[in-house]
Amino acid sequence: MVKQFAEWLSTTSPSVFIQNHNSWVIPAIQSVHIIGIAVVLGSVFMIYLRILGWAGMDQTLRQTTSRFGPWLNGGLYLMLATGVLMVIGEPVRELVTLSFWLKMFLVAVSTAFALIFQISLQKNERRWEDILVKRRSIQGLAIVTFLIWVCIIILGRLIAYDHIWGSWSPATKA
């Protein structure tokens, strides 16, 4: 069904436009997507370093998240927009891959983590600054969520190499 949808999408006019201007539109969209990755990864990196106490210790946790939170959100919207354009431009290449769906799953997980963190920080600001940020389990969780972002980036690149999944990839299925 996904395959039928992808094939239908590839016949729509926005998709046909991108396919016809393939030589520069796709690299341009991908480049903006990578710039978005840099904004997102750079922002979460600074927040995680602050939680781990490895950088930004002249700032409170709250100051750090208000400095980088808006850039993180902006970067995510930029990636969503360019990501949607890539799916429209090459529906079959994107949607009929295992890497793409694994990536989307992890994006949902890390977005949920980020939302829970933001809400919790807003509700218990003092507790976060004084106690939680120093807790081993929270620091471990910060490392795990950073690794999820790393996996998201790897899976994003693997969309182009989905054959490495062998028979696990729908792209190689009949």
Place this chain on the structure above:
Amino acid sequence: MPMDVAALLKLLEDSGLAARIRDSVFLFPMIESTHVIGLALVFGTIAIIDLRLLGIASSQRSFQRMASDILKWTWGAFALTALTGSLMFITNASVYYHNLFFRTKMLLLVLTGINMLFFELTAGRTIHGWDQAPSAPRTGKAVAALSLAMWIGIICMGRLIGFTTSRAAAVPPPPAGVNFDDFLQGTPNDNGGTQTTPPREH
């Protein structure tokens, strides 16, 4: 005596390491992914510093404090990016060497280095005077704006390299039924750019 570049490129391509990366299904994609992670951290952290110099973000923080906090991570990420970039380069050295986008990217990298040196010799010498100021003096701002523009250019050039070079060990897509056990026998076939042929149907 001029160095024989062609021979050097061939030497790199013929190395055991290059062959090993070419012959593996997953090494090149993993190296490329690591390159993306490295460059994201390089550009992400440099942008934080540049925006501070421009007075756009973090303008209340001490510049020196930020620089000593962040730039060590930038250099670590840069080392990772340079290493993975070199590993990709040797798999197909002569093709990359003659690629216009690769050459432009290398030129831009050299220019960002010169830009950084220029900063050290100008605004960098008077940091104590503007460390707490919301933005750097004019030369510092110019350096920051140039840095942002050049790094964006480097990213675009990098992506274009993938679309304008064909991988050395191009083979047709593997048949259906290939599984993880076949990793070590297969060869990569995608240039990381657009897929010109749809997945094979069986």
